[in-house]
Each structure stands twice: as C-alpha cells, then as structure tokens.
Amino acid sequence: MKINVATELKSAGRAVGRHLEEDYAPVELGGHKLVFTVPIGVDITYVYDGEGFNAQGVLSSELLMNCTKCNSEFRQPFSVEFSERFIKTSEDEAEELECYAFSGEVLELDKMVLDLIVLNAPVYGLCKPDCKGLCPQCGCDLNITQCACVPIADEDEEEEIPPSPFAQLAKLLNNEEEV
Ligand SMILES: [Zn+2]
Numbered sequence: 792m793k794i795n796v797a798t799e800l801k802s803a804g805r806a807v808g809r810h811l812e813e814d815y816a817p818v819e820l821g822g823h824k825l826v827f828t829v830p831i832g833v834d835i836t837y838v839y840d841g842e843g844f845n846a847q848g849v850l851s852s853e854l855l856m857n858c859t860k861c862n863s864e865f866r867q868p869f870s871v872e873f874s875e876r877f878i879k880t881s882e883d884e885a886e887e888l889e890c891y892a893f894s895g896e897v898l899e900l901d902k903m904v905l906d907l908i909v910l911n912a913p914v915y916g917l918c919k920p921d922c923k924g925l926c927p928q929c930g931c932d933l934n935i936t937q938c939a940c941v942p943i944a945d946e947d948e949e950e951e952i953p954p955s956p957f958a959q960l961a962k963l964l965n966n967e968e969e970v
C-alpha cells in the first residue's frame with residue numbers, strides 16, 4: 792500500500808485525506824493465521840511539516856476466524872485508529888525514533904499496516920455471544936443439535952438444588968464475622 796507524495800513534499804503544511812484499499816495475504820501471528828475476507832481499508836490524513844509526515848486515520852478490515860467454543864468459521868470485522876510519523880531516513884534510524892521511514896516521493900504503508908494488524912487484530916472470538924459450544928462427550932455442535940448425552944440444565948433447575956450443609960455453615964460463619 793503506497794501513496795505518492797510528490798506534490799505534498801513541495802507544499803508543506805497542507806493536509807491531505809485519502810482512502811486506500813488493498814488485498815493482503817494472510818498474516819502469521821503466533822501460530823495463528825489471520826485471513827482477511829475483504830481488502831484492508833485505510834482512511835488516512837497526512838501532512839508534511841518540512842521534515843516528515845504526520846499521518847493519522849483508521850485501518851479496517853474483516854477476518855475469517857474460528858469460534859473458540861464451537862470451532863465454526865465466522866467473519867469478524869475490526870478497525871483500529873492510528874497516529875504515526877514517517878521520516879526520510881533509514882529503516883534502522885526510523886525504528887530507533889519510533890517512526891516509519893520513507894524514501895523518494897513515496898510513502899510505503901505496508902510496514903505500518905502489518906504492525907497495526909499484528910498488535911490489534913482479534914485472534915480469539917466467539918461466533919456469537921451466546922455460542923453453546925461443542926458437547927464435551929460426543930463433540931456435536933450444541934448450537935445445531937441437542938444430543939442425548941447432555942442433560943438440559945436450565946437455570947430454574949439449578950436453583951432447586953438444595954445448598955450443601957457446608958454452604959450453610961459458611962453463611963453462618965460469614966454472618967458472625969460481620970457482626
Ligand atoms: Zn461458536
């Protein structure tokens with residue numbers, strides 16, 4: 792992902808806004824593979840101050856993820872705000888200054904894009920907030936089927952279970968402490 796900044800280099804102080812989109816290959820991250828289902832979009836505003844570019848904006852995309860409970864695939868949109876500086880120097884020096892380097896008349900955004908993704912992209916998630924997961928015994932997807940091996944535990948039933956004598960004792964002890 793690149794921006795030609797030939798014009799901006801001649802007109803310091805002028806803020807420019809751009810929307811960029813590009814398809815990215817999957818990114819390896821700690822044993823995970825981040826797979827993008829849509830292009831990565833970057834809304835960026837940048838201004839040249841005579842020495843470098845201050846750039847800010849929002850990166851957004853969508854990831855193909857596997858639910859941590861039921862393992863089904865789902866799409867997870869995400870976005871991240873950024874505020875970065877690009878200076879005309881070597882990669883090493885830019886890193887020391889916690890900036891990004893640029894050379895010639897082109898702002899190369901790939902390094903920033905990948906850093907933002909590696910630091911911010913969600914890696915774990917649920918296909919839906921109330922995903923029931925898989926049956927620990929037969930492995931069926933409890934969102935789709937209710938197998939025979941799992942008794943249907945509903946909250947009302949749980950309340951009817953008599954509290955254990957130890958729980959009662961604990962209650963008494965707690966009360967005594969409070970008095
Ligand atoms: Zn799920």
Ligand SMILES: [Zn+2]
Pocket residue numbers: 926927928929930931938939940941
């Ligand atoms: Zn089962």
